[in-house]
Amino acid sequence: MNLQVLLLGLGGICLWYWPMRHPAGLRRGAGSKPQAGSAGQPVRIGEFELFVRHVAALLSGGSGELDLWRAVAASNRASAVANLAEACAARAAAGLGAAPVFRKIAELAPQRDPVRIAAIEFAACLELAARNGVPMAEVLERLAGHLDSAAEVRGLQRIAMAGPSATATLLGWLPLLGLASGYLMGLDPLGVLMSSPLGWAALIAGGGLLLLGRFWMSALLRSAGTVR
Numbered sequence: 001m002n003l004q005v006l007l008l009g010l011g012g013i014c015l016w017y018w019p020m021r022h023p024a025g026l027r028r029g030a031g032s033k034p035q036a037g038s039a040g041q042p043v044r045i046g047e048f049e050l051f052v053r054h055v056a057a058l059l060s061g062g063s064g065e066l067d068l069w070r071a072v073a074a075s076n077r078a079s080a081v082a083n084l085a086e087a088c089a090a091r092a093a094a095g096l097g098a099a100p101v102f103r104k105i106a107e108l109a110p111q112r113d114p115v116r117i118a119a120i121e122f123a124a125c126l127e128l129a130a131r132n133g134v135p136m137a138e139v140l141e142r143l144a145g146h147l148d149s150a151a152e153v154r155g156l157q158r159i160a161m162a163g164p165s166a167t168a169t170l171l172g173w174l175p176l177l178g179l180a181s182g183y184l185m186g187l188d189p190l191g192v193l194m195s196s197p198l199g200w201a202a203l204i205a206g207g208g209l210l211l212l213g214r215f216w217m218s219a220l221l222r223s224a225g226t227v228r
Contacts, residue, residue: 059137099123
């Protein structure tokens with residue numbers, strides 16, 4: 001009896017600490033796993049989107065590149081993007097472009113993380129403006145609009161997957177809840193299952209199918225994250 005209850009408890013703990021895995025860009029608060037800035041502080045996708053809009057606004061106002069980065073750093077002291085702006089200002093003072101700073105952020109981020117994608121796009125905009133003489137303010141305004149649209153898409157995807165994820169979690173708990181209900185009614189479900197080879201086979205098959213279902217749903221959630 002004690003062994004059966006122990007097995008039931010261990011099964012519950014395994015399910016409890018094995019949540020459905022969402023793609024990185026679709027977890028609540030997309031980009032919630034922050035990426036290290038130039039000085040090690042975390043950079044979140046929401047901060048990065050505001051950073052792009054700030055840079056675009058200062059460029060539209062006629063700020064020079066060095067003054068621009070210094071102004072962004074000074075006005076974002078409480079934010080991780082201040083580290084990025086300071087690194088960009090240091091490169092601008094040396095007569096170098098800022099794109100490598102954002103390429104480095106992209107290298108440190110996971111493949112599907114929205115911070116990685118936004119950093120690559122920002123670096124590409126800087127390189128395009130420097131190489132072809134395109135007005136940087138206009139390019140960054142369009143990038144900011146694109147990032148807003150991407151954030152809206154991630155939100156819609158998160159809402160769309162909330163139902164299937166919750167349903168899968170509930171279905172994963174049902175077998176354990178059924179066993180617990182049996183004990184509450186004075187029965188011995190695990191004792192019945194473990195008393196014969198057929199019962200053991202049913203128990204192993206049921207556990208295997210439960211694990212297979214969890215893997216399958218996790219794979220479906222990850223594949224849904226390919227749309228950005």
